[in-house]
Amino acid sequence: MRQAKQGSAEKLLKAAIDLISERGYHAVTTQEIASAADLSEKTLFRHFGSKQRLLETALERFRYAEELQILFNEQLVWELEADLLAICRKYHDIMNHDRKLILIALKDEVHIPGFKERRLQNPHQLLTLLTDYFITMSEKGKIVCSNPAMQAFTFMMAQYGAFMNDLEAGENYPGIGLEQFIQENVKVFARSLTIQKEL
Amino acid sequence: MRQAKQGSAEKLLKAAIDLISERGYHAVTTQEIASAADLSEKTLFRHFGSKQRLLETALERFRYAEELQILFNEQLVWELEADLLAICRKYHDIMNHDRKLILIALKDEVHIPGFKERRLQNPHQLLTLLTDYFITMSEKGKIVCSNPAMQAFTFMMAQYGAFMNDLEAGENYPGIGLEQFIQENVKVFARSLTIQKEL
DNA sequence: AATATATGTCAGTGATCACTGACATTATAG
DNA sequence: CTATAATGTCAGTGATCACTGACATATATT
Structure with a gap:
């Protein structure tokens, strides 16, 4: 048995x-x-x-962040829009996998030592990897990026917001899906980073 | 007494x-x-x-959305970056006012009829107002906006993500403050909306 | 002084809940 | 067949909790 x-x-x-x-x-x-x-x-x-x-x-079932590392190490093509899309999709993939655990952590009526830290590991790592990505892209002359860390953070927050929105209520906003959002958001960012500021 | x-x-x-x-x-x-x-x-x-x-x-103390209406009716100057900044600040102002109630709603161990609807009233209204704003700005020729509703949603999600991030843990990301984020995010959006797409 | 109102104290009730011990059952492995 | 491991049943225990009733007290109004 x-x-x-x-x-x-x-x-x-x-x-x-x-x-x-x-x-x-x-x-x-x-x-x-x-x-x-x-x-x-x-x-x-x-x-x-x-x-x-x-x-x-x-x-303890919480997923660790290796997948993200692999993505950044092996699967990027150094073409802004394509890479941002891949990153977004992996991000939501990981977050959705941990969906229920994130809900528990949010309610967090019980204090479990070390859990919060583990929960934050993923986003922190993403922030680091994305910042480095922006820096490299900037060096390659493919984007114009004055403040990589801040822009990486900004990009991440949009994804986080969309995820939380979806997590909380599924369909708060009729007619707007996650995939559409991802595509639009990537476009906004790509446009903002690929042109010279000229105001 | x-x-x-x-x-x-x-x-x-x-x-x-x-x-x-x-x-x-x-x-x-x-x-x-x-x-x-x-x-x-x-x-x-x-x-x-x-x-x-x-x-x-x-x-029942939950704040209603009048302030947002007033902002859009009276306080906009039809200059993209300035208006987005004002909108952001008002948004976080309202959300912070309801901070604790939002936390309760998130944990939502008790079902209170009609509460979820009231909670969603604010963001829904913001989405509508912001979409209309983008449309008008587009008509005025001040921005280029292919998909106003989606872009308004995208802008909102970034704010929501930043708010939730702040709500959950205060200082998850050392060295990155809300105000900095707001400014950067507005810049990203403004840049993306004020130029022709030329890919 | 008399009345009304808001609050406090105290002791208790009934329900629920996490958790236990004793004992029985079932299935598998040697 | 027998020993062992996993599970079930049942009847609890002790703690906690939302909520109550009876009675007292303090304050303010009239």
Whole structure:
């Protein structure tokens, strides 16, 4: 029955993430989590010892930032619009993967040590990589970029806003989809960075 | 003792907002709220009847969108960069005023009817007003704007992202302040909208 | 002084919840 | 067949929490 144990723990973790991300830690009972996993409450406590420990274990599933590194190391073509598009898509990809965990962190009724730091690792890394990208592009003479760090941040914030908007309510703004937004935003940035300022 | 009653209800509402926005509805007890307001738990229940009703009353404090309307009606000078700056500042002003309520809504462990709608009223209105502004500016020949609604949305998302970033953790990104971000973002947009696309 | 109003104290109720111990069941592995 | 591991059932325990009723107190108005 070894695979049975594995399966049970997984089911419990998934149920916990699903329920807690929707309704919050304190609003979900251990009984509910166990039922959602088709297991008894007893099994939950045998596996994790406490409700808090269950959540902590669940949060360790948070995705790390390697994918982003790979993208920047290998998949860029040094053509502004194409690269920004690729970066955007990877960003939303990663964020969507962690969707429910981000929701839990947002509600954050429970303090889990080190979790906030891990959550922030991705955006921080993206900021660094994007800043370096802008600098290099600037050196290559392909863009005009007076303040790379700030412009990288600005670009990131737009993505973050769109993600949060989508996360919170799905369709707050009828007729405006994420993909459309990404394309428009990339265009705005590309246009702004590829021309001389002449006011 | 009429002003005393007024004062007590206010104190309770403020305490409720403060505590619940920080730790969530279920994590805060009525006892704590009462103590924070320097009143007895009994007084809380005499005023509001239930914990839920207390929160509902507190959330009715949500600011309405008149200020935004006034800004667009009276305070624009039809000069892109100046207007975008003014709009940004007013936006963050309003959002910051509702900061704690937005946090509560984000955690949203309690379903309060009609609250989500009220919360979304502001951004929706801003989107409409900003779109109209872009259209008019385009007609005046002051900007080149192919897709006003989408570009207004894009501009808004950047502001929203920056606000949420600030809301969540204050100083996630050392050395980058909100005001700097606003200025840079306005520049990026202004540059993108004031030139011909020539790719 | 008399009345009304806002608040406090205190002791308690009933519900819920995280968590436990004792014991039974099922399945698998050796 | 037997030992072991995973799960279930059931009946709890102790703590916490929203909420209440009875009664007292303080203050202000008339």
